[in-house]
Amino acid sequence: xxxxxxxxxxxxxxxxxxxxxxxxxxxxxxxGNDVVVVLSAMGKYTDELITMARDINxxxxxxxxxxxxxxxxxxxxALMSMAMDSMGVPAVSLNAFQVAMHTTSAHGSARLKKIDAxxxxxxxxxxxxxxxxxxxxxxxxxxxxxxxxxGSDTTAVALAAALHADACEIYTDVDGVYTADPRKVPKxxxxxxxxxxxxxxxxxxxxxxxxxxxxEMAKKYGVPLVVRSSLNNSEGTVVKExxxxxxxxxxxxxxxxxxxxxxxxxxKDEPGIAFKVFDLLGKKNINVxxxxxxxxxxGTKDISFTVARDDVAEVEKILEANRTRLTFEKLETDTTVxxxxxxxxGMQSNAGVAGMMFEALYNVGVNIRMIATSEIRITVLIDEAxxxxxxxxxxxxxxxx
Numbered sequence: 001x002x003x004x005x006x007x008x009x010x011x012x013x014x015x016x017x018x019x020x021x022x023x024x025x026x027x028x029x030x031x032g033n034d035v036v037v038v039l040s041a042m043g044k045y046t047d048e049l050i051t052m053a054r055d056i057n058x059x060x061x062x063x064x065x066x067x068x069x070x071x072x073x074x075x076x077x078a079l080m081s082m083a084m085d086s087m088g089v090p091a092v093s094l095n096a097f098q099v100a101m102h103t104t105s106a107h108g109s110a111r112l113k114k115i116d117a118x119x120x121x122x123x124x125x126x127x128x129x130x131x132x133x134x135x136x137x138x139x140x141x142x143x144x145x146x147x148x149x150x151g152s153d154t155t156a157v158a159l160a161a162a163l164h165a166d167a168c169e170i171y172t173d174v175d176g177v178y179t180a181d182p183r184k185v186p187k188x189x190x191x192x193x194x195x196x197x198x199x200x201x202x203x204x205x206x207x208x209x210x211x212x213x214x215x216e217m218a219k220k221y222g223v224p225l226v227v228r229s230s231l232n233n234s235e236g237t238v239v240k241e242x243x244x245x246x247x248x249x250x251x252x253x254x255x256x257x258x259x260x261x262x263x264x265x266x267x268k269d270e271p272g273i274a275f276k277v278f279d280l281l282g283k284k285n286i287n288v289x290x291x292x293x294x295x296x297x298x299g300t301k302d303i304s305f306t307v308a309r310d311d312v313a314e315v316e317k318i319l320e321a322n323r324t325r326l327t328f329e330k331l332e333t334d335t336t337v338x339x340x341x342x343x344x345x346g347m348q349s350n351a352g353v354a355g356m357m358f359e360a361l362y363n364v365g366v367n368i369r370m371i372a373t374s375e376i377r378i379t380v381l382i383d384e385a386x387x388x389x390x391x392x393x394x395x396x397x398x399x400x401x
Contacts, residue, residue, distance in 0.1 A: 001034070002035075004156050005024075006168075010230075017230070021080065022084045034124045037080065037129060039080060041069075050065075066136075066146045074133055076133070078093050090127065091131055094123075094132050101138060102114045108146060111213075117162045133155075135152045150213065160218075167226065169228055171230035175228060176191065177190070178190050178209075194237060195239075196219035196239060199239045201341070205339065210225070249353065258309050260308070264277060264302065264326070265329050267302065274293065274303060277326060280322055286307060286314065289307070289372065290305060291305045336383060337384055338384040340390045342357055347378075357380070358380075361393060364393045369383070
Protein backbone atom coordinates (compact mmCIF):
# COMPACT_ATOMS: atom_id res chain seq x y z
CA UNK A 1 0.00 0.00 0.00
CA UNK A 2 0.99 3.61 -0.56
CA UNK A 3 -0.14 5.83 2.32
CA UNK A 4 -0.02 9.62 2.48
CA UNK A 5 -0.07 10.99 6.04
CA UNK A 6 -0.48 14.67 6.89
CA UNK A 7 0.36 16.06 10.34
CA UNK A 8 -0.54 19.57 11.45
CA UNK A 9 1.49 22.05 13.45
CA UNK A 10 0.35 20.90 16.89
CA UNK A 11 1.26 17.30 15.99
CA UNK A 12 4.91 18.32 15.46
CA UNK A 13 5.00 21.15 18.00
CA UNK A 14 7.96 19.88 20.04
CA UNK A 15 10.63 17.16 20.20
CA UNK A 16 8.39 14.58 21.90
CA UNK A 17 5.62 15.01 19.35
CA UNK A 18 8.03 14.84 16.42
CA UNK A 19 9.39 11.55 17.77
CA UNK A 20 5.84 10.27 18.31
CA UNK A 21 4.88 11.06 14.69
CA UNK A 22 8.11 9.44 13.44
CA UNK A 23 7.25 6.21 15.34
CA UNK A 24 3.71 6.13 13.91
CA UNK A 25 4.98 6.52 10.36
CA UNK A 26 7.65 3.88 10.87
CA UNK A 27 5.01 1.39 12.07
CA UNK A 28 3.34 1.52 8.65
CA UNK A 29 6.70 1.51 6.86
CA UNK A 30 7.75 -1.70 8.66
CA UNK A 31 4.54 -3.38 7.49
CA GLY A 32 5.90 -3.07 3.96
CA ASN A 33 3.95 0.06 2.99
CA ASP A 34 5.26 3.03 1.05
CA VAL A 35 4.86 6.12 3.22
CA VAL A 36 4.71 9.80 2.21
CA VAL A 37 4.45 12.31 5.07
CA VAL A 38 3.25 15.91 4.65
CA LEU A 39 4.00 18.37 7.46
CA SER A 40 2.92 21.84 8.52
CA ALA A 41 5.17 24.29 10.37
CA MET A 42 5.80 23.46 14.03
CA GLY A 43 3.22 24.71 16.54
CA LYS A 44 2.66 28.46 16.26
CA TYR A 45 5.84 29.10 14.27
CA THR A 46 3.93 30.63 11.34
CA ASP A 47 2.37 33.15 13.73
CA GLU A 48 5.85 34.04 14.97
CA LEU A 49 6.99 34.65 11.39
CA ILE A 50 4.00 36.94 10.79
CA THR A 51 4.86 38.93 13.94
CA MET A 52 8.48 39.25 12.85
CA ALA A 53 7.46 40.43 9.37
CA ARG A 54 5.01 43.04 10.64
CA ASP A 55 7.58 44.31 13.09
CA ILE A 56 9.68 45.21 10.03
CA ASN A 57 6.86 46.23 7.67
CA UNK A 58 3.20 46.66 8.66
CA UNK A 59 2.08 45.71 5.14
CA UNK A 60 4.73 43.29 3.86
CA UNK A 61 4.57 42.26 0.16
CA UNK A 62 2.79 38.94 -0.32
CA UNK A 63 5.67 37.51 -2.36
CA UNK A 64 8.10 38.15 0.48
CA UNK A 65 5.68 36.68 3.01
CA UNK A 66 5.56 33.48 0.96
CA UNK A 67 9.35 33.39 0.88
CA UNK A 68 9.38 33.78 4.66
CA UNK A 69 6.63 31.23 5.36
CA UNK A 70 8.45 28.39 3.61
CA UNK A 71 11.02 28.35 6.42
CA UNK A 72 8.49 26.79 8.81
CA UNK A 73 7.65 23.67 6.81
CA UNK A 74 11.27 23.14 5.78
CA UNK A 75 12.26 23.09 9.45
CA UNK A 76 9.55 20.51 10.22
CA UNK A 77 10.45 18.09 7.41
CA ALA A 78 14.19 18.26 8.08
CA LEU A 79 13.74 17.55 11.80
CA MET A 80 11.29 14.72 11.04
CA SER A 81 13.72 13.06 8.63
CA MET A 82 16.45 13.36 11.27
CA ALA A 83 14.13 11.73 13.83
CA MET A 84 13.43 8.80 11.52
CA ASP A 85 17.13 8.42 10.74
CA SER A 86 17.86 8.26 14.49
CA MET A 87 15.44 5.31 14.65
CA GLY A 88 17.30 3.47 11.90
CA VAL A 89 14.83 4.15 9.09
CA PRO A 90 15.93 5.90 5.87
CA ALA A 91 13.99 9.10 5.17
CA VAL A 92 14.40 12.10 2.90
CA SER A 93 12.92 15.58 3.23
CA LEU A 94 11.76 17.41 0.09
CA ASN A 95 10.46 20.94 -0.42
CA ALA A 96 8.20 22.36 -3.13
CA PHE A 97 11.12 22.92 -5.52
CA GLN A 98 12.48 19.42 -5.15
CA VAL A 99 9.07 17.81 -5.69
CA ALA A 100 8.09 20.43 -8.28
CA MET A 101 4.65 21.42 -6.99
CA HIS A 102 3.48 23.81 -9.69
CA THR A 103 0.96 26.46 -8.67
CA THR A 104 -0.62 29.69 -9.87
CA SER A 105 1.14 32.96 -9.01
CA ALA A 106 -1.45 34.21 -6.50
CA HIS A 107 0.85 34.73 -3.50
CA GLY A 108 -0.82 33.78 -0.25
CA SER A 109 -3.65 31.87 -1.93
CA ALA A 110 -2.07 29.96 -4.82
CA ARG A 111 -3.77 26.94 -6.36
CA LEU A 112 -1.99 23.71 -7.26
CA LYS A 113 -1.83 23.03 -10.99
CA LYS A 114 0.43 20.00 -11.32
CA ILE A 115 2.74 17.84 -9.21
CA ASP A 116 5.72 16.02 -10.71
CA ALA A 117 5.66 12.71 -8.86
CA UNK A 118 8.88 11.28 -10.37
CA UNK A 119 11.23 12.35 -7.55
CA UNK A 120 8.92 10.97 -4.84
CA UNK A 121 8.47 7.66 -6.69
CA UNK A 122 12.24 7.33 -7.07
CA UNK A 123 12.74 7.81 -3.32
CA UNK A 124 9.94 5.35 -2.52
CA UNK A 125 11.53 2.78 -4.85
CA UNK A 126 14.68 3.14 -2.74
CA UNK A 127 12.55 2.26 0.34
CA UNK A 128 12.74 5.67 1.96
CA UNK A 129 10.00 7.46 3.82
CA UNK A 130 9.44 10.70 1.92
CA UNK A 131 8.75 13.76 4.09
CA UNK A 132 7.31 16.67 2.10
CA UNK A 133 6.65 20.31 2.96
CA UNK A 134 2.96 21.14 3.01
CA UNK A 135 1.40 24.53 2.24
CA UNK A 136 3.92 25.61 -0.41
CA UNK A 137 4.52 25.48 -4.15
CA UNK A 138 6.39 27.19 -6.98
CA UNK A 139 4.97 29.31 -9.79
CA UNK A 140 6.06 29.70 -13.42
CA UNK A 141 8.67 32.26 -12.36
CA UNK A 142 10.20 29.75 -9.90
CA UNK A 143 9.05 31.91 -7.01
CA UNK A 144 7.76 30.27 -3.84
CA UNK A 145 4.01 30.46 -3.30
CA UNK A 146 1.78 29.37 -0.42
CA UNK A 147 -1.64 27.75 -0.68
CA UNK A 148 -3.39 29.78 2.01
CA UNK A 149 -5.10 28.64 5.17
CA UNK A 150 -5.17 24.83 5.49
CA GLY A 151 -2.81 24.47 2.56
CA SER A 152 -1.02 21.42 3.99
CA ASP A 153 -4.29 19.45 3.84
CA THR A 154 -4.52 20.37 0.15
CA THR A 155 -0.90 19.33 -0.44
CA ALA A 156 -1.57 15.91 1.10
CA VAL A 157 -4.70 15.26 -0.97
CA ALA A 158 -3.00 16.46 -4.17
CA LEU A 159 -0.05 14.13 -3.53
CA ALA A 160 -2.41 11.24 -2.81
CA ALA A 161 -4.18 11.90 -6.12
CA ALA A 162 -0.94 12.29 -8.11
CA LEU A 163 0.58 9.12 -6.60
CA HIS A 164 -2.71 7.13 -6.77
CA ALA A 165 -2.30 6.44 -3.06
CA ASP A 166 -4.37 3.77 -1.35
CA ALA A 167 -5.09 6.01 1.64
CA CYS A 168 -4.81 9.63 2.70
CA GLU A 169 -4.79 10.17 6.46
CA ILE A 170 -5.14 13.64 7.96
CA TYR A 171 -3.87 13.78 11.56
CA THR A 172 -5.00 16.60 13.84
CA ASP A 173 -5.33 17.36 17.56
CA VAL A 174 -8.86 15.88 17.57
CA ASP A 175 -9.68 12.24 16.86
CA GLY A 176 -12.12 12.76 13.99
CA VAL A 177 -14.92 14.94 12.66
CA TYR A 178 -17.44 15.89 15.33
CA THR A 179 -21.00 17.15 15.09
CA ALA A 180 -19.65 20.43 16.54
CA ASP A 181 -16.43 21.71 18.07
CA PRO A 182 -16.14 19.51 21.22
CA ARG A 183 -14.23 22.30 22.98
CA LYS A 184 -17.31 24.52 22.74
CA VAL A 185 -20.16 21.98 22.68
CA PRO A 186 -19.75 19.30 25.38
CA LYS A 187 -22.42 17.04 23.81
CA UNK A 188 -20.69 16.92 20.40
CA UNK A 189 -20.39 13.40 18.96
CA UNK A 190 -17.72 11.93 16.72
CA UNK A 191 -18.94 10.83 13.30
CA UNK A 192 -17.90 7.44 11.92
CA UNK A 193 -18.24 8.69 8.34
CA UNK A 194 -19.40 11.74 6.43
CA UNK A 195 -19.90 12.57 2.73
CA UNK A 196 -17.58 14.84 0.76
CA UNK A 197 -20.43 17.33 0.23
CA UNK A 198 -21.27 17.56 3.94
CA UNK A 199 -17.60 17.86 4.90
CA UNK A 200 -17.05 20.51 2.23
CA UNK A 201 -19.85 22.66 3.60
CA UNK A 202 -18.70 22.20 7.20
CA UNK A 203 -15.12 23.08 6.25
CA UNK A 204 -16.21 26.14 4.28
CA UNK A 205 -18.43 27.30 7.14
CA UNK A 206 -15.76 27.27 9.83
CA UNK A 207 -15.18 23.67 10.98
CA UNK A 208 -11.40 23.74 11.31
CA UNK A 209 -10.68 20.01 11.16
CA UNK A 210 -10.22 19.99 7.34
CA UNK A 211 -9.73 22.75 4.80
CA UNK A 212 -12.44 23.14 2.17
CA UNK A 213 -10.05 23.11 -0.81
CA UNK A 214 -8.62 19.75 0.29
CA UNK A 215 -12.13 18.25 0.51
CA GLU A 216 -13.01 19.72 -2.87
CA MET A 217 -9.92 18.08 -4.38
CA ALA A 218 -10.57 14.77 -2.62
CA LYS A 219 -14.09 14.68 -4.08
CA LYS A 220 -12.86 15.58 -7.57
CA TYR A 221 -10.23 12.82 -7.65
CA GLY A 222 -12.04 10.27 -5.49
CA VAL A 223 -9.42 10.27 -2.72
CA PRO A 224 -10.85 8.64 0.44
CA LEU A 225 -9.85 10.63 3.53
CA VAL A 226 -9.49 9.54 7.14
CA VAL A 227 -9.34 12.19 9.86
CA ARG A 228 -7.53 10.89 12.96
CA SER A 229 -5.73 12.09 16.06
CA SER A 230 -1.94 12.17 16.16
CA LEU A 231 -2.08 11.78 19.95
CA ASN A 232 -3.91 8.42 20.19
CA ASN A 233 -4.78 5.37 18.10
CA SER A 234 -8.57 5.70 18.08
CA GLU A 235 -10.59 5.16 14.91
CA GLY A 236 -11.09 8.37 12.96
CA THR A 237 -13.79 9.65 10.61
CA VAL A 238 -13.90 8.49 6.99
CA VAL A 239 -14.79 11.14 4.38
CA LYS A 240 -16.13 9.60 1.16
CA GLU A 241 -18.74 9.87 -1.58
CA UNK A 242 -21.52 7.86 0.08
CA UNK A 243 -22.01 6.87 3.71
CA UNK A 244 -23.18 3.40 4.70
CA UNK A 245 -24.72 4.31 8.04
CA UNK A 246 -28.23 5.77 8.23
CA UNK A 247 -28.16 9.50 7.64
CA UNK A 248 -28.91 11.82 10.51
CA UNK A 249 -31.06 14.86 9.91
CA UNK A 250 -27.94 17.00 10.19
CA UNK A 251 -24.29 15.94 10.33
CA UNK A 252 -22.86 18.95 12.08
CA UNK A 253 -23.03 22.50 13.37
CA UNK A 254 -20.26 24.90 12.36
CA UNK A 255 -19.41 28.33 13.70
CA UNK A 256 -17.31 31.03 12.08
CA UNK A 257 -16.15 34.10 13.99
CA UNK A 258 -13.96 35.26 11.10
CA UNK A 259 -16.90 36.74 9.18
CA UNK A 260 -17.42 40.48 8.71
CA UNK A 261 -20.61 42.03 7.32
CA UNK A 262 -20.26 44.75 4.70
CA UNK A 263 -23.29 46.79 3.64
CA UNK A 264 -23.30 48.84 0.43
CA UNK A 265 -25.95 51.48 1.10
CA UNK A 266 -27.91 53.44 -1.52
CA UNK A 267 -27.07 51.57 -4.70
CA LYS A 268 -29.04 52.51 -7.80
CA ASP A 269 -32.01 50.13 -8.13
CA GLU A 270 -31.40 48.91 -11.68
CA PRO A 271 -30.55 45.63 -13.47
CA GLY A 272 -26.91 44.57 -13.30
CA ILE A 273 -25.88 46.50 -10.20
CA ALA A 274 -25.33 43.35 -8.13
CA PHE A 275 -23.25 41.93 -10.98
CA LYS A 276 -21.04 45.02 -10.98
CA VAL A 277 -20.42 44.78 -7.22
CA PHE A 278 -19.58 41.09 -7.09
CA ASP A 279 -17.71 41.02 -10.39
CA LEU A 280 -15.26 43.57 -8.98
CA LEU A 281 -14.68 41.39 -5.90
CA GLY A 282 -14.49 38.15 -7.87
CA LYS A 283 -11.72 39.51 -10.08
CA LYS A 284 -9.64 40.01 -6.93
CA ASN A 285 -10.31 36.42 -5.72
CA ILE A 286 -12.42 37.60 -2.77
CA ASN A 287 -14.92 35.02 -1.55
CA VAL A 288 -18.36 36.30 -0.56
CA UNK A 289 -20.79 34.22 1.46
CA UNK A 290 -24.11 35.34 2.96
CA UNK A 291 -25.80 37.90 0.66
CA UNK A 292 -28.90 39.98 1.38
CA UNK A 293 -30.48 42.51 -0.99
CA UNK A 294 -33.11 44.91 0.31
CA UNK A 295 -36.35 45.80 -1.45
CA UNK A 296 -35.86 48.91 -3.60
CA UNK A 297 -37.03 52.27 -2.30
CA UNK A 298 -36.93 55.69 -3.99
CA GLY A 299 -34.83 54.27 -6.80
CA THR A 300 -32.15 52.81 -4.50
CA LYS A 301 -31.41 49.56 -2.66
CA ASP A 302 -28.84 48.11 -0.23
CA ILE A 303 -26.75 44.96 -0.59
CA SER A 304 -25.14 43.31 2.44
CA PHE A 305 -22.72 40.39 2.36
CA THR A 306 -20.06 38.69 4.47
CA VAL A 307 -16.35 38.26 3.75
CA ALA A 308 -13.38 36.94 5.71
CA ARG A 309 -11.85 39.39 8.17
CA ASP A 310 -8.53 39.45 6.28
CA ASP A 311 -10.29 40.64 3.11
CA VAL A 312 -12.13 43.62 4.63
CA ALA A 313 -9.55 46.29 3.88
CA GLU A 314 -9.23 45.20 0.27
CA VAL A 315 -13.01 45.03 -0.20
CA GLU A 316 -13.40 48.56 1.16
CA LYS A 317 -10.59 49.78 -1.09
CA ILE A 318 -12.11 48.19 -4.21
CA LEU A 319 -15.61 49.49 -3.57
CA GLU A 320 -14.49 53.01 -2.65
CA ALA A 321 -12.37 53.15 -5.81
CA ASN A 322 -15.50 52.35 -7.83
CA ARG A 323 -17.96 54.52 -5.88
CA THR A 324 -18.83 56.67 -8.91
CA ARG A 325 -19.43 53.67 -11.19
CA LEU A 326 -21.51 51.86 -8.56
CA THR A 327 -23.30 55.05 -7.41
CA PHE A 328 -23.68 54.08 -3.76
CA GLU A 329 -24.08 56.46 -0.82
CA LYS A 330 -21.88 54.82 1.82
CA LEU A 331 -20.25 51.62 3.11
CA GLU A 332 -20.94 50.13 6.52
CA THR A 333 -18.66 47.49 8.07
CA ASP A 334 -19.67 45.38 11.07
CA THR A 335 -16.97 43.25 12.68
CA THR A 336 -19.15 42.10 15.62
CA VAL A 337 -20.93 39.29 13.77
CA UNK A 338 -20.52 35.52 13.46
CA UNK A 339 -22.01 32.70 11.40
CA UNK A 340 -23.66 29.56 12.73
CA UNK A 341 -24.58 26.82 10.24
CA UNK A 342 -26.25 23.43 10.22
CA UNK A 343 -25.16 20.96 7.53
CA UNK A 344 -26.64 17.62 6.55
CA UNK A 345 -27.73 15.67 3.50
CA GLY A 346 -30.68 14.47 5.58
CA MET A 347 -32.40 17.84 5.29
CA GLN A 348 -32.98 17.22 1.56
CA SER A 349 -35.73 14.76 2.41
CA ASN A 350 -36.99 16.29 5.65
CA ALA A 351 -39.11 19.42 5.92
CA GLY A 352 -38.97 21.87 8.80
CA VAL A 353 -35.23 22.00 9.46
CA ALA A 354 -35.09 25.79 9.16
CA GLY A 355 -38.00 26.14 11.57
CA MET A 356 -36.29 23.89 14.12
CA MET A 357 -33.07 25.91 13.89
CA PHE A 358 -34.82 29.25 14.23
CA GLU A 359 -36.87 27.96 17.17
CA ALA A 360 -33.68 26.88 18.95
CA LEU A 361 -32.24 30.38 18.51
CA TYR A 362 -35.49 32.04 19.63
CA ASN A 363 -35.57 29.92 22.79
CA VAL A 364 -32.18 31.30 23.89
CA GLY A 365 -32.91 34.87 22.81
CA VAL A 366 -30.56 35.04 19.80
CA ASN A 367 -31.52 37.46 17.03
CA ILE A 368 -30.93 36.51 13.37
CA ARG A 369 -29.36 39.22 11.19
CA MET A 370 -29.09 37.40 7.83
CA ILE A 371 -29.93 33.96 6.43
CA ALA A 372 -28.45 31.86 3.60
CA THR A 373 -29.47 28.35 2.50
CA SER A 374 -28.53 25.56 0.11
CA GLU A 375 -29.78 22.00 -0.37
CA ILE A 376 -27.78 20.69 2.58
CA ARG A 377 -27.07 23.70 4.80
CA ILE A 378 -28.62 26.69 6.55
CA THR A 379 -26.45 29.58 7.73
CA VAL A 380 -27.48 32.47 9.97
CA LEU A 381 -25.56 35.62 10.78
CA ILE A 382 -25.83 36.64 14.44
CA ASP A 383 -24.05 38.85 16.98
CA GLU A 384 -20.62 37.44 17.80
CA ALA A 385 -21.36 37.68 21.52
CA UNK A 386 -24.12 35.07 21.06
CA UNK A 387 -22.14 32.53 19.05
CA UNK A 388 -21.37 29.97 21.79
CA UNK A 389 -24.92 30.07 23.18
CA UNK A 390 -26.36 29.73 19.67
CA UNK A 391 -24.09 26.85 18.67
CA UNK A 392 -24.96 24.80 21.78
CA UNK A 393 -28.69 25.49 21.41
CA UNK A 394 -28.79 24.51 17.74
CA UNK A 395 -26.63 21.42 18.28
CA UNK A 396 -28.76 20.17 21.17
CA UNK A 397 -31.92 20.71 19.11
CA UNK A 398 -30.77 18.32 16.38
CA UNK A 399 -28.24 15.92 17.90
CA UNK A 400 -29.56 13.46 20.46
CA UNK A 401 -27.41 12.28 23.36
